Amino acid sequence: MNITSWLKNRGIEIHNEPLIMQAFMHSSYVNEHRSKNDNERLEFMGDAVLQLWISDKIFRIEPPLDEGHMTTLRAQLVCEKALSIYAKELKLNDFLLLGSGEEKSGGRQRDSIVSDMFEAFLGALFMDGGMDPIDNILNEVITSRLQDPNQVIVMDYKTKLQEFVQSDTRKTVTYEVIKMTGPSNNPRFEIQVKLDDIVLGKGIGNSKKKAEQMAAKDAFEKMVK
Template identity: 65%
Template sequence: MDTIYDWLDAKGIPYDNKELIEVALTHSSYVNEHKHAQCDNERLEFMGDAVLQIWTSKKLFLMQPPLDEGKMTTLRAQLVCEEALAAYNRKLGLAAYLKLGVGEEKTGGRNRDSILADMFEALLGAIYLDQGLEPINTLLEEVITPTIRSPKSERVIDYKTKLQEYVQSDSRKTVHYEVVNVTGPSNKPLFEVIVKLEDITLGKGIGYSKKRAEQQAAKDAFEKMVK
């Protein structure tokens, strides 16, 4: 299909705000190289992540026979991890519409899990803001529902959730994450993240995406706290 709008039409997904759709497709490397592109898809990725969490949580909650809380938590982590989101992107053929900078394109960014996962979430965010949950349901039923009952590795652990649950078992406080350093080339930045409880640093992590770095920081904190 020639454009993202041809793709949306073929899926039966309505749209009114083309500007939102275009931003969802725009990686930061493209913005750096094109003055007319004013913003990348990171804010929409934030929105899409929230939509994905609530959709997946509701889907798992309504499953029969009912799943216990631990199983739902594990399954949700597996269904929305970076690797899974990139796989959904590839299955849907969305990478063809991704706007990348030349350097990122040359180094394989169009097939990089972190970029594909972020783009998928950003597009969900754009569709939700433009049209609400109904078209989101259509899209996620296609890619997530068939995978829910398929065998999955137990290696996917959502340490952010585990850490928050551990902290809240002793208090009503919430941890938060901060990016403290970014190194490496612009087409493959390495993020350093800390996780804090109020003013206390609990753990540190690094990764080639903010999400991976946050998970590593949460893992570092969780393993220290349960010793």
């Protein structure tokens, strides 16, 4: 089955098939095949569409949630791990186009790649057909998870750390990259999280989002001991 058939099975007709296909083109595939466009620009659009869709759904929850609870819930629902879970439940990662090296190293299952692809897919769907196809896809994987707003969907350590810090102070923690190694198609980031000039924790990951989560986890677990 190709992505066009997959969408038709969900009642979604597309008008620009190359745009939808672009959502699944990882930079490693583009580099090897000398294609013009990878999915990074579509990822930018999809992130915005996802944030708006989630915010609207959370805002309409009854009884109404306070602003802090809404922010925490949204962060859980749109974090890298959660997006990867949705994409894998839908089996969208089967359509990923990867370079041979990325394929061999397990990129088809890697959360950072799969979550970026999912956002790019949403961006392409929105550009092709507006919010209706977005509703169709996201209702399938997210709406049921909104039935219990107190359920922990995925542990978002960045949010947990910020909440812990703000229980004592109004200050905000910051994240900075202290080292980046590896090739461009499989980078490795080392990030530290700081409060003012104090380093609270460090983390390593194959994306900035993952490394930030690991740094926040390191800091949070130290602070709650």
